[in-house]
Amino acid sequence: MSIWRLALKFVERDILFKKLIAVLTILAIASGVATFVSLRILSIGSRTAAMNIVQQVLPGEVVVYGQGLYDVSEDVLADIKRLPGVKDVTPAILVTGYVGRNAVFLLGVRPEDIGNVVSKFESGQAFTSLSGPYAIADIGLAKKLGLKVGDKVTVKPPYGTSFRQYEIIGIAEVTMKIEEIGAAGGYLILPLREAQNLLGRPGYVSMAVVKVEDGVDPNEVKSLISVVFPGSRVMLREEVIGIVFKVMSLIEGLLLSTTMVGLAVAVFGTTSTITSTVREHQREIAIMRAGGSSRRDIALIFMLEALVYGVAGGLLGIVFGIMGAQVGIEIVASYGFLNPPLILEPQSLLLSFALASILSVLSSIYPVWRATSIRPVEVLKSE
Template sequence: MSVWRLALKFVERDILFKKLIAALTILAIASGVATFVSLRILSLGSRTAAMNIVQQVLPGEVVVYGQGLYDVSEDVLSDIKRLPGVKDVTPAILVTGYVGRNAVFLLGVRPEDIKNVVSRFVDGQPFTGLTGAYAIADVGLARKLGLKVGDKVTVKPPYGTYFKQYEVVGIAEVAMKIEEIGAAGGYLILPLREAQNLLGRPGYVSMAVVKVEDGVDPQEVKTLISLVYPGSRVMLREEVIGVVFKVMSLIEGLLLSTTLVGLAVAVFGTTSTITSTVREHQREIAIMRAGGSSRRDIALIFMLESLVYGVSGGILGIVFGIVGAQVGIEVVSSYGFLNPPLILEPATLLLGFLLAAGLSVLSSLYPVWKATSIRPVEVLKSE
């Protein structure tokens, strides 16, 4: 009988005789791999969703802020638009306000910029002027408040007691937004001048999104804007994405500790199982060694058994990981901050499988060393 067939016979017998222990060992490996895979999938989906949100919020390569909430002068924006390499400048007001007692985001834009902030209209139509008591409600806010086209809403700014009524002329899916955060329950789009008057800041906006010409380096445009408007805060869209990714990396690092704990449990579980198996098979090992089997033959038996555990746990862990990632995505989406897609990256799945197989084999090294160190004479003599 070949060494491989003998090793497989050993493995088959051990698993059949110790079904519960084998199952627990496989589950320990699967749990560690599942945690790793699910967190990786959720992380990739969250990063993709965050990048999409930033790109939606900032339909341009450079963003200009003032020092306060809404102190970017429109006169400065005219100067910025004349800079070389600048294709377009989109001014906007984005602040929190109130519709009745409900906190919302107020988004003030020009009529020509509505196409940049709305993906599609569910009902109604856009407003056509910079002024006018008109508003566009996003789908979530309309659903929450039961709004329809033609309804009146009372809007109050974040500060002061002043309020004004606006007629809902459209219900749309808002693209230029950060999903509902905290107490804010939706978006209300107003004509730019109406938003400025509501806030008591005519001629000023919260930010300006700058679109650069094709082939122009956004960094050069950022430098020119900083020279023209030294009191501003100028950021590249990639820098905003980088800040978001840094925060997410910190969270992912904290979650990684959970993965390490799961993998450590898998390693100790496999080591314990293989050590127990070696102890139970001392007599067989001694007989094989006395019959001429080499240390390598003995090592092969137990390393193959640990590999079977690792492969089984890896496959099961990938399945559990995908299911866990789907559950995690649903939980994250329920908070309304991100809506991560389920992205099954082959590299992640392969890494999870190799991690299970590799750690299982590594965890068997000590018990394998103990098995190959057995002295046949001493074992058989004690029998």
């Protein structure tokens, strides 16, 4: 009988005679792998969702802010639009306000920019002028307040005691927003001039999103804007995404520590199981060594058993990890922060499987050393 067949016989017998211990060992490995897989899938989905949100919020490559809440002059925006490489400039006002006693976010835009901030209309239509007592309600806000086309709402700015009344002419899905902010109150879109008059800041906006022409480096446009508007804060869309990713990386690092604890438990569990197996098979090991088996043959038996646990735990962990990721995505989406897609990255799944297999084999090194150190004469003599 070859050593490989003998090793497989040993493994089969151990698993059959110690079903509970074998199952617990496999589950310990699977739990560590499942945590890693779930967090990895959730991380990839969250990053993808965050990138999509930033691209929706900023329909351009460069963003221009003033030093305050709404102090970007439209005269400056006209100068920016004339810069080489600039394709379009979208001015906007984004501030908090109140509809009755409900906190909302007021978004003021030009009629020609509605397509940049609204993906579809559920009912009604867009406004066609820069001013007028009209408003478009976000679908979430409309459901929360029970609004429909034709209703009138009283809007109060963030500061002061003045208020104005607007007629709802459309219910739409707003894309130029951050999901968690939208979930908190909802969005009300006003004509740009109406938003400026409501705030008492005619001729000024909160920000401007600059779209560059194809083939033009956004960094060059950013530098030119800084020269034309030296008091502004100018950021690239990629820089905004980078800031979001840095925050997410910090959270992922904290969660990764939980994964490490799970993998450590799996390693100790496998080591304990293989150590127990070596202790139980001291007589067989002594007989094999007396019969001419090498240390390598003995090591192969127990390392193969650890590998079986690792392979089984790895496969089961991947299945549990995907299921856990689906639950995690539903939880995150239910809070309205993000809506991460379920993205299965083959490299991550293979890494998880390889990690389970390698760690299981490595965790058997100490028990294997004990097994290969057994002296046949001492063991058989004690028998």
